Amino acid sequence: xxxxxxxxxxxxxxxxxxxxxxxxxxxxxxxxxxxxxxxxxxxxxxxxxxxxxxxxxxxxxxxxxxxxxxxxxxxxxxxxxxxxxxxxxxxxxxxxxxxxxxxxxxxxxxxxxxxxxxxxxxxxxxxxxxxxxxxxxxxxxxxxxxxxxxxxxxxxxxxxxxxxxxxxxxxxxxxxxxxxxxxxxxxxxxxxxxxxxxxxxxxxxxxxxxxxxxxxxxxxxxxxxxxxxxxxxxxx
Amino acid sequence: xxxxxxxxxxxxxxxxxxxxxxxxxxxxxxxxxxxxxxxxxxxxxxxxxxxxxxxxxxxxxxxxxxxxxxxxxxxxxxxxxxxxxxxxxxxxxxxxxxxxxxxxxxxxxxxxxxxxxxxxxxxxxxxxxxxxxxxxxxxxxxxxxxxxxxxxxxxxxxxxxxxxxxxxxxxxxxxxxxxxxxxxxxxxxxxxxxxxxxxxxxxxxxxxxxxxxxxxxxxxxxxxxxxxxxxxxxxx
Numbered sequence: 001x002x003x004x005x006x007x008x009x010x011x012x013x014x015x016x017x018x019x020x021x022x023x024x025x026x027x028x029x030x031x032x033x034x035x036x037x038x039x040x041x042x043x044x045x046x047x048x049x050x051x052x053x054x055x056x057x058x059x060x061x062x063x064x065x066x067x068x069x070x071x072x073x074x075x076x077x078x079x080x081x082x083x084x085x086x087x088x089x090x091x092x093x094x095x096x097x098x099x100x101x102x103x104x105x106x107x108x109x110x111x112x113x114x115x116x117x118x119x120x121x122x123x124x125x126x127x128x129x130x131x132x133x134x135x136x137x138x139x140x141x142x143x144x145x146x147x148x149x150x151x152x153x154x155x156x157x158x159x160x161x162x163x164x165x166x167x168x169x170x171x172x173x174x175x176x177x178x179x180x181x182x183x184x185x186x187x188x189x190x191x192x193x194x195x196x197x198x199x200x201x202x203x204x205x206x207x208x209x210x211x212x213x214x215x216x217x218x219x220x221x222x223x224x225x226x227x228x229x230x231x232x233x234x235x236x
Numbered sequence: 237x238x239x240x241x242x243x244x245x246x247x248x249x250x251x252x253x254x255x256x257x258x259x260x261x262x263x264x265x266x267x268x269x270x271x272x273x274x275x276x277x278x279x280x281x282x283x284x285x286x287x288x289x290x291x292x293x294x295x296x297x298x299x300x301x302x303x304x305x306x307x308x309x310x311x312x313x314x315x316x317x318x319x320x321x322x323x324x325x326x327x328x329x330x331x332x333x334x335x336x337x338x339x340x341x342x343x344x345x346x347x348x349x350x351x352x353x354x355x356x357x358x359x360x361x362x363x364x365x366x367x368x369x370x371x372x373x374x375x376x377x378x379x380x381x382x383x384x385x386x387x388x389x390x391x392x393x394x395x396x397x398x399x400x401x402x403x404x405x406x407x408x409x410x411x412x413x414x415x416x417x418x419x420x421x422x423x424x425x426x427x428x429x430x431x432x433x434x435x436x437x438x439x440x441x442x443x444x445x446x447x448x449x450x451x452x453x454x455x456x457x458x459x460x461x462x463x464x465x466x467x468x469x470x471x472x
Binding site: 010 | 242287295298299331424431442466
């Protein structure tokens with residue numbers, strides 16, 4: 001099998017700093033975790049908040065901390081250092097090779113979509129963001145890792161795209177259709193397509209910071225040697 | 237401008253765990269850092285060592301720590317927790333937007349190559365790995381960030397490729413030629429080409445863990461919206 005991860009991220013129009021932060025961490029017991037946070041507000045302060053949250057989560061995951069404890073520890077940390085005053089969403093999607101499951105931990109107002117060859121499922125129960133309420137816990141989901149599985153999430157810049165230009169927001173059915181018509185191998189295409197759809201609604205002037213993350217579980221390829229690859233494009 | 241980063245990594249033939257670890261961290265004052273470590277030995281213990289080193293470095297860089305202090309702090313940490321008994325190479329390549337320079341910190345037996353439109357330069361002074369000698373410091377280099385700049389480094393699995401199959405090791409001139417005939421936009425191609433060259437010498441049975449890292453400073457593209465992208469392929 002092969003895990004593919006794709007992230008596409010852009011900053012609110014005319015803003016220098018992005019309040020969304022996303023990172024990928026290797027799990028010491030095998031596998032990858034994709035961490036996505038959207039800090040309260042915009043600009044530099046939101047950027048600092050989400051960076052703080054993601055860096056803490058990356059560090060804990062690197063230590064081998066289980067995902068449920070990561071979300072709790074990061075909440076407690078933000079709650080303490082920002083004195084309960086700053087909220088942040090946090091979504092962690094893990095391909096856990098130790099348990100051969102996908103583990104999802106959500107403290108976000110945005111959904112997580114899981115699509116397999118057999119079913120499509122949307123996790124969007126109401127849950128608090130971290131940082132402001134006492135003893136906040138994540139909503140956790142765990143499903144067996146399957147070839148062909150695609151997991152998608154995003155921040156609310158995607159969800160609310162179009163609000164400023166035409167008063168409507170993104171049509172969730174269209175986002176779902178992109179997922180349903182794509183394969184796990186197309187992780188990059190899925191991320192780019194959802195980003196392109198949102199930017200089109202905002203007429204290329206993003207109304208809010210936008211991030212899309214996609215994780216795909218692909219069948220093994222035929223390469224003679226397994227080569228792990230990371231590619232980053234970072235426009236300044 | 238746009239920073240492109242490419243990483244290609246493979247594990248020693250028939251080994252489950254890779255002793256090389258590589259990660260990319262966003263700098264809080266702007267820019268990216270590429271961190272590469274090769275832990276002493278092979279397999280799980282080397283994997284743990286290099287993960288420990290890279291995770292510590294990522295965390296410090298995320299805190300805003302300057303690169304020279306990162307290398308020193310990570311050395312002191314490894315030196316303490318492994319009781320001076322375990323060595324690890326550490327190379328950090330940073331695109332520092334705050335100073336508009338590329339900062340390179342080396343504690344490795346492998347070179348760092350810088351290629352610009354005007355010059356090619358190889359940094360390969362002898363320097364200790366971290367973890368075993370009292371108060372180890374990195375060799376530091378700092379050069380102005382320029383469009384067209386390409387920075388390449390790798391671990392010794394690349395350098396020693398071919399030793400087991402034909403008693404010879406990789407021809408550095410060939411690696412340099414790949415750099416000199418490529419552009420900053422081709423970061424992924426450069427990483428893939430150097431990896432392919434090394435694997436060919438080892439007849440597709442890597443004699444050691446191999447990692448190539450490339451950072452390119454490209455001119456700005458014409459896209460209407462700046463989208464930051466990360467793509468990972470993680471074969472299991």
